[in-house]
Amino acid sequence: MTTPTVAPPMSMLAELTHRCPLSCPYCSNPLELERKAQELDTRTWKRVMDEAAELGVLQVHFSGGEPMARPDLYELIAHARHLNLYTNLITSGVLINSDSMRALDEAGLDHIQLSFQDIDQKEADRLSGFKEVQPRKLEAARLINEAGIPITLNFVLQKHNISRIPAMFQLARELDAQRIEMAHTQYYGWALKNRLALLPSPEQLQEADRYVKAEEEKGGLAIDYVTPDYYADRPKPCMGGWGRRFINISPSGRALPCHAAETIPHLSFENVRETSLSSIWYQSESFNLFRGTTWMPEPCASCDHKEVDWGGCRCQALALAGKANLTDPICTLSPFHKVVETAVAEAQNTEPQTLHYRKFSS
Amino acid sequence: MTPLTEQDSPGFTRGYRLQHDKVRDQWLIQAPERALIADPIAAIVLQLLDGKRSVASIIDELCSRFDAPRETIAHDVMALLSGLIEKRVLRL
Ligand code: SF4
Numbered sequence: 001m002t003t004p005t006v007a008p009p010m011s012m013l014a015e016l017t018h019r020c021p022l023s024c025p026y027c028s029n030p031l032e033l034e035r036k037a038q039e040l041d042t043r044t045w046k047r048v049m050d051e052a053a054e055l056g057v058l059q060v061h062f063s064g065g066e067p068m069a070r071p072d073l074y075e076l077i078a079h080a081r082h083l084n085l086y087t088n089l090i091t092s093g094v095l096i097n098s099d100s101m102r103a104l105d106e107a108g109l110d111h112i113q114l115s116f117q118d119i120d121q122k123e124a125d126r127l128s129g130f131k132e133v134q135p136r137k138l139e140a141a142r143l144i145n146e147a148g149i150p151i152t153l154n155f156v157l158q159k160h161n162i163s164r165i166p167a168m169f170q171l172a173r174e175l176d177a178q179r180i181e182m183a184h185t186q187y188y189g190w191a192l193k194n195r196l197a198l199l200p201s202p203e204q205l206q207e208a209d210r211y212v213k214a215e216e217e218k219g220g221l222a223i224d225y226v227t228p229d230y231y232a233d234r235p236k237p238c239m240g241g242w243g244r245r246f247i248n249i250s251p252s253g254r255a256l257p258c259h260a261a262e263t264i265p266h267l268s269f270e271n272v273r274e275t276s277l278s279s280i281w282y283q284s285e286s287f288n289l290f291r292g293t294t295w296m297p298e299p300c301a302s303c304d305h306k307e308v309d310w311g312g313c314r315c316q317a318l319a320l321a322g323k324a325n326l327t328d329p330i331c332t333l334s335p336f337h338k339v340v341e342t343a344v345a346e347a348q349n350t351e352p353q354t355l356h357y358r359k360f361s362s
Numbered sequence: 363m364t365p366l367t368e369q370d371s372p373g374f375t376r377g378y379r380l381q382h383d384k385v386r387d388q389w390l391i392q393a394p395e396r397a398l399i400a401d402p403i404a405a406i407v408l409q410l411l412d413g414k415r416s417v418a419s420i421i422d423e424l425c426s427r428f429d430a431p432r433e434t435i436a437h438d439v440m441a442l443l444s445g446l447i448e449k450r451v452l453r454l
């Protein structure tokens with residue numbers, strides 16, 4: 001069924017690979033990682049970008065895994081630029097050296113989002129499961145600056161690094177980053193598996209809020225603060241609403257309305273190898289299923305917030321309430337909200353928890 | 363920050379560019395993680411920026427194309443460009 005009023009997508013998330021030298025326990029990749037042999041080839045990615053530009057996509061975010069694990073990354077960036085798409089690279093930075101940096105620059109890359117686990121070196125190693133990760137990231141930041149490519153620093157916040165938020169801001173200023181993204185962990189994929197070890201307590205959250213507020217008052221740095229769902233009264237409009245702004249392509253070519261959508265059972269996703277992006281966006285069952293407001297159950301259906309948050313995240317409803325077509329339990333109006341309260345209560349527990357590092361299942 | 367003068371030749375900062383969106387038929391400033399809509403007047407002004415051309419010469423060209431006093435055009439152009447310099451979309 002086609003919905004005639006559907007607007008074209010704004011952004012495409014190109015997950016080039018699930019491979020990554022790091023193994024962060026908060027990784028939003030699915031528990032079932034896709035392997036190298038399943039990945040789309042260069043030609044197919046180029047065709048997908050042609051179709052994306054044609055469809056109205058404005059920005060391509062190259063992500064993963066670690067997108068720099070793909071040797072054809074530079075070719076793909078150059079192709080996107082040639083189509084007048086804005087190119088953003090989301091990277092851990094550990095594969096950046098002077099050669100790869102030059103290649104990124106020459107390909108015409110517009111912007112880099114460099115992710116950090118922490119400021120503390122030992123903690124950064126522990127969280128990424130990678131030795132000496134911090135010096136490599138700092139070196140990457142230096143090379144990016146030298147090339148003159150604008151950079152956004154991204155810190156994933158969780159209970160172990162909140163106390164070092166002021167030092168994170170300081171690093172952003174030292175590196176002359178224009179933007180810093182302070183994103184509390186979103187509990188999907190590997191992060192949900194590690195929730196007990198990562199979710200901050202209410203006091204820690206207040207501490208984080210205070211640091212951010214103090215830094216905002218200083219000015220001169222654009223701060224994008226992503227608050228944690230679990231402490232909000234209302235959910236976030238996941239991906240700006242299902243099938244409204246984003247199209248996410250998995251390494252093997254599956255087109256997803258959000259990167260966690262594959263967790264929804266009995267929902268099948270078209271693959272860009274067989275179906276055009278335009279037909280996926282406008283006609284596919286998967287993109288139309290939770291689009292707009294007609295699918296909504298109560299309390300969303302009669303709520304005046306429904307075109308603000310679009311009922312929240314489908315994958316979170318599934319993970320926490322057992323069904324994807326329910327109100328996101330983050331919402332205090334959800335009959336399942338208690339699940340969130342219980343998780344928050346558990347987060348007060350300060351006993352050390354084991355981290356489950358992300359890995360390919362055998 | 364030093365204030366903008368008519369002798370300056372601002373251009374887009376790396377990471378920002380002006381682009382016509384043919385699908386939605388509108389002008390945009392592409393920026394990190396977002397796209398800002400440029401209204402038709404702003405788009406006309408911004409298309410004249412190349413990092414070499416002076417603000418004075420841009421104002422002159424607009425005077426020859428639009429029927430308005432130079433003073434009014436100059437005021438609007440300076441306001442638009444200064445605002446974008448402050449947001450680091452443009453650089454001097
Ligand atoms: S979150 Fe960590 S493990 Fe996952 S892709 Fe990013 S850097 Fe790699």
Ligand code: SF4
Pocket residue numbers: 234235299300301303304305306307309310311312327328331332333334
């Ligand atoms: S009831 Fe639904 S639409 Fe209303 S605030 Fe909660 S999640 Fe949003």
